[in-house]
Amino acid sequence: MLFDSHVDANTLVQNLEASELLDAGRVTPKMFSYQIKSMCLRNPQTIVLPEATDSRVLLAADAVTSRGLAKVVLLGDPATVENEARKAGADISGCAIVDPQNAANLDKYVDALVEARRKKGISREAAMDQVKGDCNAFGVMMVATGDADGMVSGAMHTTAATIRPAMQ
Numbered sequence: 001m002l003f004d005s006h007v008d009a010n011t012l013v014q015n016l017e018a019s020e021l022l023d024a025g026r027v028t029p030k031m032f033s034y035q036i037k038s039m040c041l042r043n044p045q046t047i048v049l050p051e052a053t054d055s056r057v058l059l060a061a062d063a064v065t066s067r068g069l070a071k072v073v074l075l076g077d078p079a080t081v082e083n084e085a086r087k088a089g090a091d092i093s094g095c096a097i098v099d100p101q102n103a104a105n106l107d108k109y110v111d112a113l114v115e116a117r118r119k120k121g122i123s124r125e126a127a128m129d130q131v132k133g134d135c136n137a138f139g140v141m142m143v144a145t146g147d148a149d150g151m152v153s154g155a156m157h158t159t160a161a162t163i164r165p166a167m168q
Helices: 001-007 009-018 029-042 056-064 078-088 104-116 125-132 135-144 158-166
Strands: 045-049 071-077 095-098
Touching: 029 045, 045 056, 045 135, 056 078, 071 135, 078 095, 104 125, 104 135, 125 135, 135 158
Parallel strands: 045 071, 071 095
Antiparallel strands: none
């Protein structure tokens, strides 16, 4: 009522339509953030976070899962990851924790890596060492085999260490 009595809605709409703010080619940071969040809420993806002992990563996992933006998979020893989450004050109860050393799909990932690197002559043993020993390699194989939709890394590892497994 108060709005109607003090504001001419037709004039307001005309001014907004003429404004550069509604220009289809311009997107403000807040508009971009809203669009991304809306897309995530409509279709949450499974995202792997290999650096699950970093407090920043754990707090981000908490924020993402509590808002329903993605299904998060944390890589690491479950006891260690849970301990680090407690220290950081992060609630990771909505996240899956996968230990690359004892993962149910380990053989699947090793076989996929052997197949991908066949021309380079990688042995099954070398592939096993790489997948078990490098959390980024494990995360990349989860994405490559369709067990995850994406991976975010680089908080604790160099760009090269993050990208190398994907390039291979």
